Amino acid sequence: MTFDLISAPALAQQSDRASVAIVDCRFSLADPQLGRQQYDRGHIPGAYYLDLDRDLSSPKGARGGRHPLPTPDALAPKLAAMGIEPETLVVAYDDSKGAFAARLWWLLRYWGRDRVALLDGGWSAWVAGGYPISTEVPAPKAGNFQPQVRTDWTVDLEEVKARKDLPGVVLIDARESDRYRGDREPIDPVAGHIPGAVNHFWQDACDDRGFFLPPNLQQQRWAHLAPEDEIIVYCGSGVTACVNLWSMAAAGISGAKLYPGGWSEWCSAETPPA
Structure with missing residues (x-):
């Protein structure tokens, strides 16, 4: 692994x-x-x-x-x-x-x-791979999960507004290119993207069969990023953006933050789209 x-x-x-x-x-x-x-x-x-x-x-x-x-x-x-x-x-x-x-x-x-x-x-x-498949639902166990929230891993709407245009801040939209451009919007009421965002489609982290690209190719996806950049990643609602965050981790990039609200929150806040 x-x-x-x-x-x-x-x-x-x-x-x-x-x-x-x-x-x-x-x-x-x-x-x-x-x-x-x-x-x-x-x-x-x-x-x-x-x-x-x-x-x-x-x-x-x-x-x-x-x-x-x-x-x-x-x-x-x-x-x-x-x-x-x-x-x-x-x-x-x-x-x-x-x-x-x-x-x-x-x-x-x-x-x-x-x-x-x-x-x-x-x-x-x-x-x-021909490995076993089950229909049995496993019984509950007695585990010990105590969250220790890393509060600096996310940004909210107001932080995105305040930081997105600052030097060294890179805002990354993980959605399909046509949704990013505003040509199509199948889910949210408004089409477009957050002004200043660049587009890196989350599925580009994988090949056509759903296997993840090796680390050197994950690094190529983010070759334009500088070590000192402040990176904020979003998608429609903070789900598929996590694939890009995984890709960055595989590429050795740390410190990228998630904007969980994503485009769905941005457009619902009546912020004019790009």
């Missing part, structure tokens, strides 16, 4: 499953029930399920982003019930090139737990 990544063969060969917590994060924005249905039809043996809307996000308010960060009080007991201890390796997977698994990867690190990895190739790689 390197750079917070584990292969399907390596996960299948884990001899001490008690030290590993596997989390199925499959989800569909178009069909929010699909991920749980897929999990019920078959998942990696011993895997628990976390839903983007119900578990990895707080309820959406009248204003703000579509997927507010969950509170520690809401999610930490669920993580403890997976048996997560300080030394537990958490492995997250989905079938969407890490779109939703990376949200959990980032959340755990944001809450002070660095032993977390994405399954390279996701669910498809596990199935293609």
Whole structure:
């Protein structure tokens, strides 16, 4: 395992499953029930399920982003019930090139737990490898998950407004290029991007099969960044931006911050789009 990544063969060969917590994060924005249905039809043996809307996000308010960060009080007991201890390796997977698994990867690190990895190739790689599949939902365990929030890992709307045009600040939009340009907006009521943002599509961290590019190619994605830059990453609602944050970590870049509200919060605040 390197750079917070584990292969399907390596996960299948884990001899001490008690030290590993596997989390199925499959989800569909178009069909929010699909991920749980897929999990019920078959998942990696011993895997628990976390839903983007119900578990990895707080309820959406009248204003703000579509997927507010969950509170520690809401999610930490669920993580403890997976048996997560300080030394537990958490492995997250989905079938969407890490779109939703990376949200959990980032959340755990944001809450002070660095032993977390994405399954390279996701669910498809596990199935293609012919590894066992289960429909059994594992019983709750008695874990000990005590969040230690790294409060300097995020910025809010007002901080983005205040900092985005400062010298040395790089604001990165992780959405598709046509959404960034404002040619298309299938989810939010306004099209466009935050003025001054540059576009780096999150899926460029992977190949066409959903396997992550090697570290040298992750480094090439961010070759324009300087070590002293202040980096802020966003997407529509703080989910797929986490794939870019994973990519930066794989490239050896630290200190990048997430704007969780993303474009959905920015446009709902009636800020004129670019």
